[in-house]
Amino acid sequence: xxxxxxxxxxxxxxxxxxxxxxxxxxxxxxxxxxxxxxxxxxxxxxxxxxxxxxxxxxxxxxxxxxxxxxxxxxxxxxxxxxxxxxxxxxxxxxxxxxxxxxxxxxxxxxxxxxxxxxxxxxxxxxxxxxxxxxxxxxxxxxxxxxxxxxxxxxxxxxxxxxxxxxxxxxxxxxxxxxxxxxxxxxxxxxxxxxxxxxxxxxxxxxxxxxxxxxxxxxxxxxxxxxxxxxx
Amino acid sequence: xxxxxxxxxxxxxxxxxxxxxxxxxxxxxxxxxxxxxxxxxxxxxxxxxxxxxxxxxxxxxxxxxxxxxxxxxxxxxxxxxxxxxxxxxxxxxxxxxxxxxxxxxxxxxxxxxxxxxxxxxxxxxxxxxxxxxxxxxxxxxxxxxxxxxxxxxxxxxxxxxxxxxxxxxxxxxxxxxxxxxxxxxxxxxxxxxxxxxxxxxxxxxxxxxxxxxxxxxxxxxxxxxxxxxxx
Numbered sequence: 001x002x003x004x005x006x007x008x009x010x011x012x013x014x015x016x017x018x019x020x021x022x023x024x025x026x027x028x029x030x031x032x033x034x035x036x037x038x039x040x041x042x043x044x045x046x047x048x049x050x051x052x053x054x055x056x057x058x059x060x061x062x063x064x065x066x067x068x069x070x071x072x073x074x075x076x077x078x079x080x081x082x083x084x085x086x087x088x089x090x091x092x093x094x095x096x097x098x099x100x101x102x103x104x105x106x107x108x109x110x111x112x113x114x115x116x117x118x119x120x121x122x123x124x125x126x127x128x129x130x131x132x133x134x135x136x137x138x139x140x141x142x143x144x145x146x147x148x149x150x151x152x153x154x155x156x157x158x159x160x161x162x163x164x165x166x167x168x169x170x171x172x173x174x175x176x177x178x179x180x181x182x183x184x185x186x187x188x189x190x191x192x193x194x195x196x197x198x199x200x201x202x203x204x205x206x207x208x209x210x211x212x213x214x215x216x217x218x219x220x221x222x223x224x225x226x227x228x229x230x231x
Numbered sequence: 232x233x234x235x236x237x238x239x240x241x242x243x244x245x246x247x248x249x250x251x252x253x254x255x256x257x258x259x260x261x262x263x264x265x266x267x268x269x270x271x272x273x274x275x276x277x278x279x280x281x282x283x284x285x286x287x288x289x290x291x292x293x294x295x296x297x298x299x300x301x302x303x304x305x306x307x308x309x310x311x312x313x314x315x316x317x318x319x320x321x322x323x324x325x326x327x328x329x330x331x332x333x334x335x336x337x338x339x340x341x342x343x344x345x346x347x348x349x350x351x352x353x354x355x356x357x358x359x360x361x362x363x364x365x366x367x368x369x370x371x372x373x374x375x376x377x378x379x380x381x382x383x384x385x386x387x388x389x390x391x392x393x394x395x396x397x398x399x400x401x402x403x404x405x406x407x408x409x410x411x412x413x414x415x416x417x418x419x420x421x422x423x424x425x426x427x428x429x430x431x432x433x434x435x436x437x438x439x440x441x442x443x444x445x446x447x448x449x450x451x452x453x454x455x456x457x458x459x460x461x462x
Contacts, residue, residue: 081371099365100412103375106366107337134330135337140312144334145388145399146381153376168376172403181331 038069038117043110044131047184047208051129055118067117067158071105072098085229104154111135115151115187117158126159128187130205132179142178148205148215149173151187156201156219159189163199166221173217184208189219197223269300269348274341275362278415278439282360286349298348298389302336303329316460335385342366346382346418348389357390359418361436363410373409379436379446380404382418387432387450390420394430397452404448415439420450428454 040049058064104113114131130151138144153171160166179185185205193200198220205215271280289295335344345362361382369375384402391397410416416436424431429451436446 086372096365096413097371100368100371101342101366103367103369103378106343106368111332112337134327135332136334137331137337138334140328140331141317144381145384145402146377147334149380149384149402149404150375150377153380157376167409168406170403170405171376171380172401173380174401175399178398182327 034070034072036068037071037105038067038115041109041114043114043133045182045184048114048129048131051184051186051208052116055116055127055129059118063122064118064120067119069105069116071101085224104150107133107135113147113151115154117155119158119162121162124159124162124191126155126162126189128155128158128189129184130187131184132181134181137181139178141181143181145173145175148175148179152189152203152205152215152217152219155187155189156203156217157221159191159201160199160219160221163191163194164223166197166199166223168219169198169222170220171217172219173215175215177212177214179205179214185214186210197225199223265301265303267299268302268336269298269346272340272345274345274364276413276415279345279360279362282415282417282439283347286347286358286360290349294353295349295351298350300336300347302332316455335381338364338366344378344382346385348386350389350393352393355390355393355422357386357393357420359386359389359420360415361418362415363412365412368412370409372412374412376404376406379406379410383420383434383436383446383448383450386418386420387434387448388452390422390432391430391450391452394422394425395454397428397430397454399450400429400453401451402448403450404446406446408443408445410436410445416445417441428456430454 040052044052055064056066059066104115107113111133112135114133115128117126117128119126128151132143132147136143136147138147149171152173153168156171157166157168160168185207187203187205189201189203191199192202199222201219201221203217203219204213206213271283275283286295287297290297335346338344342364343366345364346359348357348359350357359382363374363378367374367378369378380402383404384399387402388397388399391399416438418434418436420432420434422430423433430453432450432452434448434450435444437444
């Protein structure tokens, strides 16, 4: 929830997609190089690498764009978000926030969420290529329903982001088939309707060959009013 | 999803609630002591400890029971689950599975999901006391919507478990207010209706003082038929 907002703010300080990392100043005396996690690493399976290459090809004509992904928000993003949407009394300490990490990137490489997202502006579609590691287990051998919900929340959130800063109001998820651990699946989301500040986004998770529908979901996002406080 | 099933199978090998850990044989030559994560650790805030103590008191007359919680399933649980519900062709290797971890316990102590669950059999209620760490961040300062969905999935799943081995068919989540990182909230779930193999469970997340409703949700679980394969 609210991820799209954070992501949008985060992208203010983000590098172009082709740049492997970004340098942000956390404190006046400290520089931190932020790794872009939306790029292949040794834990990626052959399937994930092949899909990644296919989508990178689609990016060449500009119809699709790969989204960079970071573990931490730059402090200016944190400050801007807190200033715009959070009451001063409930602002988290900057020092503490510097230790915070984006949930979907907080697990060790290969053991948690391995994914990369691509956006098609013309079609208002966000596609996420996802490989669920061994630390995402629900029941033996399968990805946890909460981890699946996380991927749906992230992918639909990024799809909403293209329309403006928004927050998740509802996620409705149908679990149809369990997703085997360490397999690669495709999360497809699309803006289906807008009504004023409401954004309706559909999402499904399929096998690479599109023969298996694992999950289908709908998400409702509400565009944020900068004058409206969250806390 | 399917967590309740795994949990039930896991509890086959689980120790009584008061025992701090369990010893399981992973391989013929290897013994592993499994820590019970449903007990206080140094990362627990004063609020979480106070609530824990209150519920432990409620356990004294037997109306409530604390649930133990582990990071890994014993291999017999894995084998039993795979044998009962998974086609032989798609069984994950035992050696690989020994490295798998329960998603909600896979993050470092204090940085991820800190929680303990209590069950009231008479009321068919499962309560989860939850403190979301700094690595569960969605937007700056708040718990990720996927992490919230995970807690709802786990709590309703454990509530369903009391009725039998079941899998999540649907989660419908309304995000009403963002949950601040490092705060303690109470996840309340209750079996509201059963229709044949369908279990309808309601769930909400509130502040300790019950003045703030952060999230409300419904979950549908389907009791599993041992003859029906998942893959």
